[in-house]
Amino acid sequence: MITPGLILHSEDSSPFSAPVRLAIYAKDLPIEIAPPPGGLRSTRYSAINPLGTIPCLMLDDGTPLPESGAIMEYLEDRFPMRPLRPASPEERARVRLMQRIAELQIMTPLVEIWQQTDPAFHNEQTVNMWLTRLVRGLSSMQIYLMEGTYAVGEQFSLADCALLPTLYMLPKVSGAFNKPDLLEAYPLLSTYCKRASAHAAAARVMAEMAPFWGEDSPDSAVESPAQIPGLATPLSPQS
Numbered sequence: 001m002i003t004p005g006l007i008l009h010s011e012d013s014s015p016f017s018a019p020v021r022l023a024i025y026a027k028d029l030p031i032e033i034a035p036p037p038g039g040l041r042s043t044r045y046s047a048i049n050p051l052g053t054i055p056c057l058m059l060d061d062g063t064p065l066p067e068s069g070a071i072m073e074y075l076e077d078r079f080p081m082r083p084l085r086p087a088s089p090e091e092r093a094r095v096r097l098m099q100r101i102a103e104l105q106i107m108t109p110l111v112e113i114w115q116q117t118d119p120a121f122h123n124e125q126t127v128n129m130w131l132t133r134l135v136r137g138l139s140s141m142q143i144y145l146m147e148g149t150y151a152v153g154e155q156f157s158l159a160d161c162a163l164l165p166t167l168y169m170l171p172k173v174s175g176a177f178n179k180p181d182l183l184e185a186y187p188l189l190s191t192y193c194k195r196a197s198a199h200a201a202a203a204r205v206m207a208e209m210a211p212f213w214g215e216d217s218p219d220s221a222v223e224s225p226a227q228i229p230g231l232a233t234p235l236s237p238q239s
């Protein structure tokens with residue numbers, strides 16, 4: 001049964017929405033998932049969510065809760081069963097740290113670099129700046145990745161929700177810049193990715209993302225730039 005009132009506005013192709021859907025699937029939450037009414041960047045959607053971004057969780061009273069990290073924290077607080085946060089404060093801190101690295105130092109550079117595949121917006125300096133940030137983010141993540149099936153050991157957590165979609169996108173985005181093996185340069189991350197992607201919720205989200213990366217299954221190569229919301233039509237040149 002769907003929880004009355006709770007709606008996640010998301011699109012299958014949205015990189016920042018993928019971690020939230022992954023958390024919802026892993027927790028098996030009965031939350032309706034729907035595209036932004038009127039479409040992303042529409043005035044209708046901006047009236048509902050002033051930030052205008054996806055993901056956005058509409059609460060029972062109609063209050064919009066944007067920002068993937070804030071949504072995932074809220075879902076953990078409201079639905080504590082099947083927890084995606086470990087028990088101890090130290091482990092929780094590590095999960096939050098890894099979420100921050102995944103969002104700010106891996107996903108954000110990937111999205112920025114992907115925008116540069118549009119020749120109208122391409123700027124070599126910008127690409128190199130974000131590639132440097134990306135490489136730093138991947139190296140940082142390897143420092144904190146723990147031994148075990150998942151990012152912080154044997155419990156699937158919000159760190160996995162944040163990290164797995166980024167590692168799914170990494171070969172596709174870097175491939176567009178003739179660096180398709182970038183993930184292979186990080187053996188711990190690469191092994192982790194293969195292992196943790198077998199989680200049913202992760203496999204489901206990757207299958208949802210796959211068509212937008214020119215794939216039928218998560219293992220084949222990207223063929224052409226896809227229509228990724230907020231990515232295909234950059235707002236302004238990044239020079």
Ligand SMILES: N[C@@H](CCC(=O)N[C@@H](CS)C(=O)NCC(=O)O)C(=O)O
Nearest residue numbers: 014015016053054055067068229230
């Ligand atoms: N920090 C935000 C980023 C959200 C974001 O930028 N989402 C993209 C889609 S993946 C978006 O809504 N873009 C619309 C736009 O930039 O106008 C989060 O984690 O939720």
